Amino acid sequence: MRSIAALLLLLTAASLPAQDTSCQALFTRTGFTQRTSLPIGNCGDCHSGSTQSPRVAARLGNPGGSKWIRGDEILIWLGETSVADASQTPAPRDLSAVDRHAQAWTSLRSTTAEQMGVVLGKPGQLHRDRACLACHTSLPVYNLECESDGLISAALESDVRLTSGVSCEGCHGTSGDAATQGADLPNGWGTAHFALRNWRNMPPDEKCRHGYLDVRSVASRTKICVSCHVGNAELGRVVTHEMYAAGHPPLPPFELQTFEQQMPKHWREYHEKPELLRQEFEAATGLKPADPAEQQARELLVSALITWSESMKLTADLAEQKAPQELVRSEWPEFAQFDCYACHHDLRHDGWRQQAQIKGHPGRPRLIPWPATLAELAWNVTSSTPEAAATPGIGFAEVRQATVSTPFGDTRELIKAARAAAASAEQIASRLETSTLTPQQQQAVTAGLLNAGTAATVDYDSARQIAWSWLLLNSATADEQQKLFPQLFLQLHQGRAESDPIPGSNETVTVIRIDPALSLPPIAGYDPQSFRAAFETIRKSQSE
């Protein structure tokens, strides 16, 4: 017979709302906050290279020196090399290979952030402001304890989960057990992923039940990155115009594979993994690897569609004032959603903007244009017939019309159009992710980029996306990139060296900060004609 206590426990468990642990739910407020965070120190035993117990080596598939994962991910993320014993001095950091995610929190104490604090009326406090921490740490900010001034409690300032910035959990998911006692959740992936024998071959949905974000799927990976690199209102991640005006660097346009190339890679691509382990994996999961060129082209399209979809969701959420008030100070029209350079450019005699016939309505700001650029290409390639390609497709025309029908748009129509665009783009992306591009479609991607580069007058950020995509599909080196597009700032990780204190120690470390003196002048000096000329040259060399 069950004891009363056990019965009561059963009753409370039964009355708790059922937890939605699907992959999709991890991007909602409840999903995002349901687990506790583990400090990165918990991962060090197995992911910092030097110390590997025989058991771990065996689990890595490493007895003969072949590995499924690298095992030194933390070192790469920190930009440090391994030493055999503590008395040795590690080699100097390779500053060309700094992962900026590791410095994301100390950036909130940088000179730029100090200046922002003064303008925003919170001098020296932004490293405790959840509006910033939402993207500059891995933590679900809703859960952070606050003081009466709305800033997180000073005691947290030295907590490594904060000071480690955007650490492993920022992209791989919060890894601890349930944040609420008694919540009916499977244990966190932080322990499950090495304790469960079949973890590697588990379907993504099952890993998500443990809180693990699916980084293998392109659609899901894009969602993870753009939640910070574009924004996600539900997770409290929004760069507002107020922040920009105070000095936040303009967020560059996002292109998944380019951004991945520009962060030091701490993983092995599938084809780089040992063949024996791949065979085991394929036998267990039934998955088949794709042709690398086809996969690259398809990833370009899928991530473009998801980026468009997520940016439409953000616009709709902000227009509907759905962002959590306690985290995000934003009013509609939120200027940060509109084309920055519609408002921020000099009046020029004979300026290119007047001649550009920017689609829309003269004198009314459109939304930030770049998210539509590659999505339009994706739509053109995937809607198979020429007739379909000529239709408005995934909401471009509707969104544009709703944005310029009145100054700053007809809010109700815009919300409707943006939500519809987001939903259909996501649907097409998920279909595309599990299909294969035909050789004709692959050619259409290349042709579409050439057209985009030569046909229309494109804005600076769209030009960067078109250039990045072209360079990606043609495996161009950094030197070649510079030669082809000297007018564009393409190497995002370039910047100026600064010395950061290492939190919790007296030592400092050199980091590379964003330098507006490098990134902003090309915007002001941008001339669409020379960009077009660069692509004309490419086209000519292609047809030779």
Ligand code: HEC
């Ligand atoms: C006891 C050793 C151990 C610890 C501690 C550990 N890991 Fe792992 N981790 C592994 C092993 C082994 C694998 C490879 C699993 C496989 O072969 O598929 C792995 C794989 C991973 C992966 C890839 C998972 C996947 O599904 O592809 C991530 C991400 C990861 N670990 C992050 C972390 C983080 C973050 C922490 C700390 C919260 C952590 N690990 C702690 C041993 C460990």
Ligand code: HEC
């Ligand atoms: C939790 C938020 C967050 C997530 C998720 C995230 N990033 Fe970042 N990322 C940042 C922040 C913040 C910076 C700037 C850090 C700094 O310099 O202080 C950054 C910087 C970068 C940079 C350096 C480029 C530059 O201009 O500074 C690259 C490249 C990058 N991220 C790629 C990615 C990719 C690829 C993904 C997805 C796999 C991703 N990020 C996911 C927050 C995030």
Ligand code: HEC
């Ligand atoms: C929506 C996510 C998001 C929010 C919210 C956000 N940031 Fe950022 N921040 C980023 C990203 C992404 C970058 C990198 C920009 C790039 O790639 O060029 C960045 C870069 C920076 C940098 C430059 C870092 C460097 O290495 O030079 C500073 C400083 C900064 N942010 C401060 C802040 C402050 C202060 C706040 C709050 C008022 C804030 N950020 C809010 C995403 C965000």
Ligand code: HEC
């Ligand atoms: C900015 C986002 C980001 C951060 C931060 C991050 N990762 Fe990753 N991680 C990725 C991406 C993207 C992949 C590659 C996914 C793919 O293409 O399969 C990856 C892959 C991995 C893999 C290999 C998985 C496999 O099956 O091959 C491991 C292990 C891993 N990460 C561990 C870590 C650890 C440990 C940390 C913290 C030091 C960390 N990651 C921080 C984005 C991130």
Ligand code: HEC
């Ligand atoms: C609808 C017009 C409009 C749009 C769109 C807009 N801004 Fe602004 N912005 C303004 C106004 C008005 C000011 C205040 C000007 C002043 O203080 O003189 C301002 C101020 C600024 C400032 C500080 C003053 C300066 O010129 O340096 C920055 C930086 C800034 N905005 C960046 C951005 C960025 C980045 C975007 C796009 C993400 C953007 N703005 C979009 C109208 C706009």
